[in-house]
Amino acid sequence: MAANILIVDDEQAIADLVEVYLLNENYKVFKFYNGRDALNCINNERIDLAVLDVMLPDINGFSICRRIREKHNFPVIMLTAKEEEIDKITGLTLGADDYITKPFRPLELVARVKAQLRRFTKYNSMEPAKEERLIAFSGLVLDMDKHECMLNEKKISLTPTEFSILWVLCSNRGRVVSSEELFQKVWGDKYFSNSNNTVMVHIRHLREKMHDSAEHPKYIKTVWGVGYKIER
Template sequence: MEKQRILIVEDEKEIADLMGIYLQNDGYYVIKASTGIEGLKILEGEEIHLVILDIMMPGIDGLEVCRRIRQELNIPILMVSAKSEDIDKIMGLTTGADDYMTKPFNPLELIARVKSQLRRYIQLNPQNNSAKEADEITLNGLTINKRTHKVILFQKEVNLTPIEFDILLLLASNPGRVFTVDEIFENVWKEDYLESDNTVRVHIRKIRDKIEIDSKKPFFIKTVWGVGYKFETTEEY
């Protein structure tokens, strides 16, 4: 089986080397870039399955690199930063990152998060699922293809990250059912939910920005105040 390929974009050589050692020891093929521009060039010519991206770098920073990656690719992005404030985490997630870690971090936690993202992106990809279920969900002009991971809204493709797709698929597969924030987190991230974690709400906001005509008055993803979120199909535009 071909090794999964991970790109580390990190200007601090010691940190990049440390991450590389742990990832290689766990069986991954690692490519390293010390600047955002170098990382983007590698992505143009190499098949990469996951990107580990530092925020603070010379030249273009990690947030801008993340934006540019998202214009072309839906591969998982794990963002790392020395900053621990919630606003930095939110900025990272709203630019398209799938997960966020604060330096210094435990290398074993890094490996666990990498495995979680790759499992979702590759091993749990619906195209590898032999279950005899419909490949598509079509509701009120929105089509979600489980096999290709494509989302079409009124004949126009919507570019979602892997995490955003999984959240949308979870809700759309259970129309009318209300999911709490911790249920969404545990179903999508496959980890226990932390009460202070704002990750789910950030991703819901990003999904709404992409599929709703008016994200402040959502049609598809409704907020059930004090409970959570549900996918609504009973109203008309």
């Protein structure tokens, strides 16, 4: 599972450079040149690791780190200029998991990022290799082994197709999934045409069973012209 990594550095060249290296490793990168945008992002995206510059124009890197620690648990790596020796202790004390002094070798940074992610996933016992058999979030539980769906403690019985569709939506939650992609993933690589409204009908049935509606969707949202989506 590709991790989401937050980068914050006001020196655009450096942020861009780090981005290139992390993209290369198949991470999804959220890059910001100031603290405000970054903090904004943290509340809206699932971030797995942050790389923070200490010196930022608006918000101090340490402050961001502290703000992260208030609500989140992912590792933080601080970037500091070589002269700021004194700050090292401070940064680590405030909750950073590692720090790198500038100028640094990008490959070293990549190595540290990987190390942190490894350490973190290890301690959290998230098995990256094994594919998920159970999805559970905000009142919704999908059990692939039992082929069962629970919504707010109550079991709702879904047909195989309905279950598959809901599974795909849930395992991609937070992201819009197009009808075409749904069709591909649920029915296999069959040909899909727009005149085929079978996905739509199943969505309708799902919503009915989940006591959801198209106008005011609690779960399955329609994103016009794009697809369907379940919020995280």
